Amino acid sequence: xxxxxxxxxxxxxxxxxxxxxxxxxxxxxxxxxxxxxxxxxxxxxxxxxxxxxxxxxxxxxxxxxxxxxxxxxxxxxxxxxxxxxxxxxxxxxxxxxxxxxxxxxxxxxxxxxxxxxxxxxxxxxxxxxxxxxxxxxxxxxxxxxxxxxxxxxxxxxxxxxxxxxxxxxxxxxxxxxxxxxxxxxxxxxxxxxxxxxxxxxxxxxxxxxxxxxxxxxxxxxxxxxxxxxxxxxxxxxxxxxxxxxxxxxxxxxxxxxxxxxxxxxxxxxxxxxxxxxxxxxxxxxxxxxxxxxxxxxxxxxxxxxxxxxxxxxxxxxxxxxxxxxxxxxxxxxxxxxxxxxxxxxxxxxxxxxxxxxxxxxxxxxxxxxxxxxxxxxxxxxxxxxxxxxxxxxxxxxxxxxxxxxxxxxxxxxxxxxxxxxxxxxxxxxxxxxxxxxxxxxxxxxxxxxxxxxxxxxxxxxxxxxxxxxxxxxxxxxxxxxxxxxxxxxxxxxxxxxxxxxxxxxxxx
Amino acid sequence: xxxxxxxxxxxxxxxxxxxxxxxxxxxxxxxxxxxxxxxxxxxxxxxxxxxxxxxxxxxxxxxxxxxxxxxxxxxxxxxxxxxxxxxxxxxxxxxxxxxxxxxxxxxxxxxxxxxxxxxxxxxxxxxxxxxxxxxxxxxxxxxxxxxxxxxxxxxxxxxxxxxxxxxxxxxxxxxxxxxxxxxxxxxxxxxxxxxxxxxxxxxxxxxxxxxxxxxxxxxxxxxxxxxxxxxxxxxxxxxxxxxxxxxxxxxxxxxxxxxxxxxxxxxxxxxxxxxxxxxxxxxxxxxxxxxxxxxxxxxxxxxxxxxxxxxxxxxxxxxxxxxxxxxxxxxxxxxxxxxxxxxxxxxxxxxxxxxxxxxxxxxxxxxxxx
Numbered sequence: 001x002x003x004x005x006x007x008x009x010x011x012x013x014x015x016x017x018x019x020x021x022x023x024x025x026x027x028x029x030x031x032x033x034x035x036x037x038x039x040x041x042x043x044x045x046x047x048x049x050x051x052x053x054x055x056x057x058x059x060x061x062x063x064x065x066x067x068x069x070x071x072x073x074x075x076x077x078x079x080x081x082x083x084x085x086x087x088x089x090x091x092x093x094x095x096x097x098x099x100x101x102x103x104x105x106x107x108x109x110x111x112x113x114x115x116x117x118x119x120x121x122x123x124x125x126x127x128x129x130x131x132x133x134x135x136x137x138x139x140x141x142x143x144x145x146x147x148x149x150x151x152x153x154x155x156x157x158x159x160x161x162x163x164x165x166x167x168x169x170x171x172x173x174x175x176x177x178x179x180x181x182x183x184x185x186x187x188x189x190x191x192x193x194x195x196x197x198x199x200x201x202x203x204x205x206x207x208x209x210x211x212x213x214x215x216x217x218x219x220x221x222x223x224x225x226x227x228x229x230x231x232x233x234x235x236x237x238x239x240x241x242x243x244x245x246x247x248x249x250x251x252x253x254x255x256x257x258x259x260x261x262x263x264x265x266x267x268x269x270x271x272x273x274x275x276x277x278x279x280x281x282x283x284x285x286x287x288x289x290x291x292x293x294x295x296x297x298x299x300x301x302x303x304x305x306x307x308x309x310x311x312x313x314x315x316x317x318x319x320x321x322x323x324x325x326x327x328x329x330x331x332x333x334x335x336x337x338x339x340x341x342x343x344x345x346x347x348x349x350x351x352x353x354x355x356x357x358x359x360x361x362x363x364x365x366x367x368x369x370x371x372x373x374x375x376x377x378x379x380x381x382x383x384x385x386x387x388x389x390x391x392x393x394x395x396x397x398x399x400x401x402x403x404x405x406x407x408x409x410x411x412x413x414x415x416x417x418x419x420x421x422x423x424x425x426x427x428x429x430x431x432x433x434x435x436x437x438x439x440x441x442x443x444x445x446x447x448x449x450x451x452x453x454x455x456x457x458x459x460x461x462x463x464x465x466x467x468x469x470x471x472x473x474x475x476x477x478x479x480x481x482x483x484x485x486x487x488x489x490x491x492x493x494x495x496x497x498x499x500x501x502x503x504x505x506x507x508x
Numbered sequence: 509x510x511x512x513x514x515x516x517x518x519x520x521x522x523x524x525x526x527x528x529x530x531x532x533x534x535x536x537x538x539x540x541x542x543x544x545x546x547x548x549x550x551x552x553x554x555x556x557x558x559x560x561x562x563x564x565x566x567x568x569x570x571x572x573x574x575x576x577x578x579x580x581x582x583x584x585x586x587x588x589x590x591x592x593x594x595x596x597x598x599x600x601x602x603x604x605x606x607x608x609x610x611x612x613x614x615x616x617x618x619x620x621x622x623x624x625x626x627x628x629x630x631x632x633x634x635x636x637x638x639x640x641x642x643x644x645x646x647x648x649x650x651x652x653x654x655x656x657x658x659x660x661x662x663x664x665x666x667x668x669x670x671x672x673x674x675x676x677x678x679x680x681x682x683x684x685x686x687x688x689x690x691x692x693x694x695x696x697x698x699x700x701x702x703x704x705x706x707x708x709x710x711x712x713x714x715x716x717x718x719x720x721x722x723x724x725x726x727x728x729x730x731x732x733x734x735x736x737x738x739x740x741x742x743x744x745x746x747x748x749x750x751x752x753x754x755x756x757x758x759x760x761x762x763x764x765x766x767x768x769x770x771x772x773x774x775x776x777x778x779x780x781x782x783x784x785x786x787x788x789x790x791x792x793x794x795x796x797x798x799x800x801x802x803x804x805x806x807x808x809x810x811x812x813x814x815x816x817x818x819x820x821x822x823x824x825x826x827x828x829x830x831x832x833x834x835x836x837x838x839x840x841x842x843x844x845x846x847x848x849x850x851x852x853x854x855x856x857x858x859x860x861x862x863x864x865x866x867x868x869x870x871x872x873x874x875x876x877x878x
Binding site for chain 2: 114116173174177178179180181183184185187188189191192195196198199200201358361364368411412413414415417418436439440441442443445446447448449450453454457
C-alpha cells in the first residue's frame with residue numbers, strides 16, 4: 001500500500017507518467033518528491049494541519065499539469081493566446097472530471113454502489129436545464145423547439161433536482177440488487193435515456209405550465225422538446241456573462257478583458273471567458289469537495305462506509321441501510337446532473353450521442369486512478385485523467401503535427417499499412433496512427449484501466465488507512481504518522497481499511 | 509384446491525410481491541390487446557408473423573452469444589463486459605475471410621481483408637450471400653469462431669488470469685477496460701463506418717403466405733437458424749455427454765467442491781473461454797450475415813441485450829440463455845406494435861430490469877446447467 005511512504009503526496013504526476021509500472025520504481029521518485037516537498041514545506045507549515053497534505057497534493061497535481069502544458073506549449077511555439085487557451089481548456093476538463101469523480105466517489109467509494117450509468121444522469125441534468133432555461137419558442141427562430149425561458153440558475157437547480165429524482169427512480173427498486181446487477185441496470189438506464197433523447201417521439205411537445213398572476217390562475221402552454229437526433233440549441237444567455245452580471249461585476253470584468261487585451265492581439269473576450277469559467281468550475285470542485293468531505297465525516301457518512309464494508313453488519317446495528325443507500329445515491333446523482341450541466345451549458349448546442357457510455361467509462365478511470373474512497377484521490381485522479389489521458393493525446397498530436405506538418409495522412413488502415421508491408425516505409429502508418437489519436441486514446445485508456453486493476457486496484461490514494469484503533473491493526477500498516485488527514489477517517493468507527501480495495505469481496 | 513385456498517394464496521402473493529402482480533397485469537393487458545387486435549383485423553396477422561420471425565432470428569443470435577457469457581459469468585463469477593467486443597472481433601475476422609474468398613482476384617487484397625474499410629470495396633458488389641458464395645460464408649463462420657476463441661484465450665491470459673482470485677467487481681471493471689481497448693482497436697483497423705456486407709438482391713426469398721399477407725423469410729434467415737440451432741445442440745451434447753461438460757457443470761455449481769474432487773480448474777476455465785468465445789464469434793458472424801451490415805459497435809449494442817437474456821434465463825443456465833435470448837428478441841420485435849421503434853431496445857432493457865426485480869435468480873433459476 002502506498003499510503004505509508006512519506007513523500008508520495010507530491011509526485012502524483014511522475015507516478016503515472018512514469019508508467020503506473022511497478023512499485024520498484026517508486027523509490028527514486030519518492031526521493032525527488034521528498035526534495036520538492038521540502039521546498040514547499042515552508043509555505044505549507046503556515047496552513048492549518050488539516051489542509052497540509054491534501055491541499056498540497058491537489059495543488060501539486062494542478063501545478064504539475066500546468067507546468068507540463070505550458071512547457072509543451074512553449075515547445076509548440078504557441079502564442080500567448082494559444083497558451084492561455086490551452087490552460088483554460090485543461091482547467092475545464094480537470095474541473096469537470098474532478099467533480100464527476102467526486103460524485104462517483106460518494107456512490108462507489110463511500111457506499112459501494114456500482115453505478116455505471118453516470119452519463120444518463122448528466123444528460124438528464126443538462127437536458128432539463130435546457131428545457132427550463134431556453135428561450136420561449138418563437139416562430140422563425142433558429143431553434144426548432146423552445147424552452148420555458150426561466151433564469152439560468154432556475155434551470156440549473158431544476159436539472160440537478162431531476163437528476164436526483166431519476167436517481168430515486170433507479171434506486172428504489174435496484175439498490176437491493178447485487179452490485180453487478182446494479183451495474184447492468186444503471187448502464188441500461190443510461191442507454192434508455194439516450195434512446196429517449198434520440199427518438200422523434202419527444203422531439204417536440206407542448207407542455208402546459210400552471211401560473212398564478214393577479215389576473216387569476218391558469219395554464220400557459222409552451223412548445224418544448226428534446227430535439228431528437230439533431231439535439232437542442234442552448235440559446236440562453238452565456239451563463240458566465242449572466243453570472244458576472246448577477247453578482248454585479250460586469251464593469252470589473254470588462255476591465256479584466258481589457259487587461260488581457262494588452263497581451264492578446266485581437267478579441268481577448270473568449271480567452272478570458274474560458275479562463276474565468278475554469279476558475280468558476282474549480283470553485284465548484286472545491287464546493288463538491290467540501291460537501292462530500294463533510295458528508296463523509298458526518299454520522300451519515302460513517303454509516304455509508306459501514307454499508308460499504310458490510311451491509312449486514314450495518315443493518316444488524318439498527319441502521320436502515322436501504323434509506324441510507326437511497327439518499328447517498330440520490331445525492332451522487334444530483335451532483336452528476338450538476339456536473340453535466342456545468343460541462344455542457346456553455347457549448348451552444350447538445351446532441352444525444354454525446355452521452356454514450358464512454359463518458360461513464362472516463363469518470364470511472366478518473367476515480368480508479370485517484371483511488372476509490374478518497375476525495376482527494378478523486379480530484380487528483382480527475383486532474384491526471386483529464387490532463388494526461390483525455391487531453392494529453394490530442395496535445396501530443398498537435399505537437400507531432402507542428403514538428404512534422406501533415407496534410408496527407410492516409411484515410412484508412414489499408415493505405416496506411418500497405419507501404420509498411422510492401423517497402424518497409426513506416427511513415428504513412430505513423431501518420432495514420434497520429435491522425436487516429438481519438439480512437440487510440442480509448443485503447444490506451446482501456447489498457448490503463450486493466451493495468452491499474454492488476455497493479456494498483458486501490459488507485460493512488462484509495463482507502464487510505466482508516467484505523468479506528470489507536471494501535472496498528474496490521475503490522476506495517478496504519479502507522480500513525482503516515483495517516484492522511486483526508487476525510488478525517490483516523491477517528492471514525494469503520495474499522496480497518498479493506499485490504500482488497502474496490503473489488504474486494506463486496507459483490508455479495 | 510378450494511376456492512378460498514386459491515384466494516388466500518393469491519392474496520399472499522400480492523402482498524409479498526406487489527411488483528409481480530403489476531407485471532402480470534401489464535402482460536395480460538398486452539396479450540388481450542394483441543388478441544383483440546388480431547381478431548378485429550386492426551393488427552394484420554402477417555405483420556405479427558413477420559415480427560415473431562424477426563424476433564426469433566434476433567433471439568437466436570442473442571441466445572448463441574449468451575451461452576458463453578452465461579458460462580463465464582457462473583464459472584468465473586463476473587459479468588464480462590468485453591463479451592460484446594468478442595462478438596465484433598469474430599464478425600470482422602470472419603467477414604474478412606469471406607470477402608477475401610469471394611473477392612479474390614477481383615479487388616485489392618488489403619481492401620478485402622479490411623472488409624472494405626473506407627469504402628474501398630463493397631460486399632454487395634462482390635455478390636456475397638449464402639447461395640452465391642457458400643464456400644466463402646462457411647469459411648467465414650469457421651474463421652470467426654476460431655479467431656474469437658483465440659481472442660478470448662489471449663485476453664484471459666493477459667487480463668483476467670493474473671487476477672483470477674479477485675472479487676467479481678475488480679474483474680468486471682477490468683473487463684470494461686478490455687472492452688474499450690478491443691472496440692477501438694477494431695475501429696482503428698477497420699474504420700468507423702457502417703457498411704453493407706451482402707448482396708441483398710441475390711438472396712433467395714421464400715415468402716410464406718399467412719392469412720392476410722406474407723411473412724418474409726430468406727435464405728440468410730434459414731442459414732442463421734441452421735448454424736445457431738446446430739451449435740446450440742452441440743453445446744448441449746458437450747455439456748451432457750462429455751467428461752469436460754460434466755466438469756464445467758460441476759465448476760459452475762460449486763467451484764470449491766469441484767476442485768476438491770480433482771477437477772483441473774484452470775483447464776476447465778480455459779475450455780469455457782474457448783467454447784464461449786467461439787460461440788460469440790460465430791454469433792457475430794451470423795448477425796452480420798442476417799442483417800447485412802457490419803460496424804465496430806455491433807457487439808457492444810448487442811451486449812446489453814445479451815445481459816438481459818442471460819439474467820432472464822438465470823446465470824449459468826445455457827438453456828436459460830437460449831430461452832432468454834428468444835424472449836428478449838421477441839420483446840424487441842413485438843414491442844413496436846405498441847411503442848415507437850426507437851424504444852424497442854429500451855423495451856428489452858425494461859423486461860430485464862423487471863425480471864431483476866421480480867425474479868433476480870432468473871426464469872430457469874439456480875443450478876440449471878444440468
